[in-house]
């Protein structure tokens with residue numbers, strides 16, 4: 001029997017898709033990568049994932065795990081490979097308020113975890129635009145970040161334990177519920193961010209935090225990015241570190257948003273060279289009763305307007321206004337990916353070098369393609385810039401050159417070419433050029449130890 005028939009016998013025909021039934025898995029969210037997989041299999045338990053991997057291992061069949069398929073680096077591209085979808089492992093096994101933790105399966109959609117945590121009076125703080133379809137397994141495999149990293153850290157920071165199926169089908173139980181566990185090498189952290197190349201995440205223990213009882217959200221306008229960063233530090237000091245999001249949108253992005261959505265959607269104060277969405281959050285009942293966060297913010301913003309640090313500021317007065325502010329920021333993927341050709345990058349730079357990076361990158365781009373347009377949004381609070389370019393023409397060599405230049409400039413200011421989306425296929429060139437050679441050797445040794453036949457997501461992450 002071939003592998004597809006074997007897996008059908010194991011899981012039942014309904015859970016093994018082939019041909020046109022695989023269409024929605026065979027195209028990534030950017031539309032850049034399309035492929036027909038050998039089959040898409042949908043196991044319903046960790047044991048079934050393990051059995052599928054044993055069959056794949058025995059037949060040396062390449063396997064690509066897939067979650068919500070919202071990744072932006074082509075990391076689920078699977079031509080003629082077996083895709084393992086985790087979508088049926090979608091149970092929230094437990095929410096334990098006393099321990100502030102959730103035990104979830106890999107296929108749980110991020111937003112479903114948000115809702116379940118909220119029902120228990122708690123919060124899972126990782127959030128970003130694709131929360132309605134991305135899955136916890138995909139979040140862990142990419143170590144996803146998002147808008148609240150500044151305060152809560154990325155997905156790695158939320159994870160206490162993991163369950164992982166290895167390339168040979170063995171199940172590693174790392175489902176620790178502990179905040180301290182120094183019993184040997186940290187295998188959990190090795191699997192987080194490994195993009196499906198070292199094992200298949202089937203379940204996780206995740207930390208929860210107290211639910212937010214009040215927000216203060218504002219749009220800030222200034223001409224100067226450094227002024228915005230000065231303000232961030234002032235708000236952090238005044239609020240005791242309550243800033244949850246500090247999201248930067250330059251004028252060109254806002255203009256493109258307005259073109260797409262119409263003027264009516266644009267929140268007030270969003271018409272400047274530098275627009276920032278700032279959000280503070282508090283879990284304290286006292287802050288909620290006294291409107292304390294808004295008071296702190298109003299005071300700092302008042303001073304900043306007076307001193308000229310800021311040109312404009314608008315505080316959300318209700319949830320609808322807050323949502324409109326977030327809509328402006330969270331439309332980034334729709335706005336930026338709407339035009340082709342596109343070069344989209346995902347760099348991180350130290351906060352005090354963001355302006356330098358932008359100046360250098362702008363000069364390099366215009367020297368290579370003077371008609372190119374740069375469109376970006378940024379999780380500025382953690383130094384992460386989604387710096388995208390709309391080149392003047394369809395030309396693969398030009399696109400590769402532009403991508404390489406942006407990644408090079410980021411590294412030249414002590415940044416990274418891969419902040420939160422992972423390496424996948426799109427950043428393999430930069431990985432080869434820019435990653436420390438010894439680090440690459442160690443990664444290859446780890447890969448060889450865990451997946452000697454290279455059947456797990458081959459061709460991704462490691463050049």
Ligand SMILES: Cc1cc2nc3c(=O)[nH]c(=O)nc-3n(C[C@H](O)[C@H](O)[C@H](O)COP(=O)(O)OP(=O)(O)OC[C@H]3O[C@@H](n4cnc5c(N)ncnc54)[C@H](O)[C@@H]3O)c2cc1C
Pocket residue numbers: 029064065066067068069070071072075076086106127128129130133134135136137138139140141142143144145146147195196197199200201202333334420421457460
């Ligand atoms: C509108 C939009 C906004 C976004 N905003 C952000 C953002 O702010 N921050 C951010 O970090 N990302 C963002 N992303 C990118 C993406 O949503 C995240 O990377 C997300 O974590 C991917 O999850 P997924 O379930 O869709 O994974 P997939 O796309 O299905 O897979 C991504 C990678 O993880 C692997 N994988 C998936 N599931 C498993 C598993 N169970 N075990 C092992 N490997 C697995 C895949 O093989 C692949 O390598 C955004 C995407 C969109 C479309």
